[in-house]
Amino acid sequence: MRQASHRCIVYGSALALAGLIVALCFLKPGATPWLPPCPFFWLTGLYCPGCGSTRMLYFLLHGQPWLAFRQNPLALLVLPVVLYGLGRQVVNPESTVFSRIPPRWTTAFLLVVISFAVARNLPFAPFCSLAPGGDRCGQQCAPLPHHP
């Protein structure tokens, strides 16, 4: 039996994600005060690897997968794996998903996330298409009014 804090994290993160998904059925990011912008972008003006993931979820829920992909390609690709892992943890909080996958894969994933964070801040093609929205190549890659 694990500690209560372990189950809190498992159920808490699942509830938080479920809550966000329900909220995005009714709220549009950028058009409501209830969905705050990314604190990191707000403070630094730089895109973090998660910037655009709320809009990504929004467009995915509203049947526009290509628009979703352009908000945050990494988040869209990682989402099924996250949902699978979270599902397994919720069904059995004792289960340790992803603890036994070879460390070279998790190291590779870490490097992908860091490279993605760097690349999407580069202000020239093709990297600027990784920024949230992704449609600003050709124009200047200036930050748009931003929501995570």
Added chain:
Amino acid sequence: MYCIQCGTNNNDQAVHCMQCGALISQPGIAPTAPPYLPQVQPGYIQPPMAQIPNYMVQSVLVTLFCCLPLGIVGIFKANEVNRKVALQDYAGAMAASKANKTMLWVGFGVGLAVSLIYVVAAIISAANS
């Protein structure tokens, strides 16, 4: 006959060790004396090997939906858990797992706090305009 894995004294006809299940009947590898003192005390439950949560899922969620630095640190810590599990350093993996858990609480807390501040500020400014 003593088990070469855990040192338990088994029945001479035993094929597998009654304590740890290791194969002990193969000729040539079954020693007549324990190679080392048994480390598993009776009644002591072995820690479940590789059952150490790495919180990779939660770290990714913090990375995507809360704030960058803590989420990246979380993925790094989850990676450390996997590295140490692979090296069978279960104490080290446990420590990394605990550190990641603490880090995640901070990450969720910071994300929630900044969100609340933003929402309250947005509602106040909307009310004043």
